[in-house]
Each structure stands twice: as C-alpha cells, then as structure tokens.
Amino acid sequence: MNKVILMGRLTRDPEVRYSQGENAMAIARYSLAVDRRVSRNSADGQSADFINCVAFGRSGEFAEKYLRKGMKVMVEGRIQTGSYTNKDGVKVYTTDVVVENHEFAESKGSGQGDGGFAPASAPAPAPAAAGDGFMNIPDGMDELPF
Secondary structure, X not given: OOOEEEEEEEOOOOEEEEOOOOOOOEEEEEEEEEEEOOOOOOOOOOEEEEEEEEEEXXXXXXXXXXXXXXXXXXXXXXXXXXXXEOXXXXXXXXXXXXXXEXXXXXXXXXXXXXXXXXXXXXXXXXXXXXXXXXXXXXXXXXXXOO
C-alpha cells in the first residue's frame, strides 16, 4: 500500500499550470515544510523536511484557488518517484507526493502567514454568531473542500 499523510505549512504559493488539449487539467505544485520529531537532547533544535507535492485536476484547481504560502494543511496522497535527464546530461531523480486530498489544519488567523482558507481576492467572511460553533463559508465557494 502506498499512502502518505502529512501536515505542514506551504513554503510558497502553489505554482499552477494547465495541460494542453481539449480537456485541460490543472497541475498544481507546491512544497510543504513538515516538522521532524527530534529528541529533547538535540542541539540543533527543531528541523523540518521539505516535501514536494503535486495535485491534478480538481485538487489542483482547489490548490490554486485557496492555498497560500504559510497556510497549515493536511495532505493525503501517495509517493511517486521518477527520473529525467537534464540539459547537462545528468540523470535527476525525483520524489513527489501526488495529492489525493487536502484539508485545512487550522482556522483563519490562528497561524503564521495567511493561515486562512480564503484567497486574497475573496472578501472576508462575516463573523459567526457568538458561540454557535460553526464557521461561515465564503461567498462564491460552490463546493466544500471535504
């Protein structure tokens, strides 16, 4: 079984391209900084792994619309390896997580960076009624991400 679950922060805004042809498909690439567990006696403090992720189709469109640098997300997918020969004739090996699902891992404003789920161009949602325990869904969001 090839299944990966990661939680981390986006190191940059997703880079999105569309495939060519009649049925163009979104292909979003981004990387996650995932904290590495270290022992208390470790002198170098906390460290992180930087994991390359790629999302296709509707997941790629979702990443383009809602994910931003600094946001904490949970990613579920599979590991895919590959290789290619670069222009200098050197073989380069790649490892990516192919994203099948992603979820927000914190509420807007509770984290570093943007930390929210609305794109910068979307209006801020109206505040929720005090104590009702539900968040408001931004206008223009046709489909929930989960």
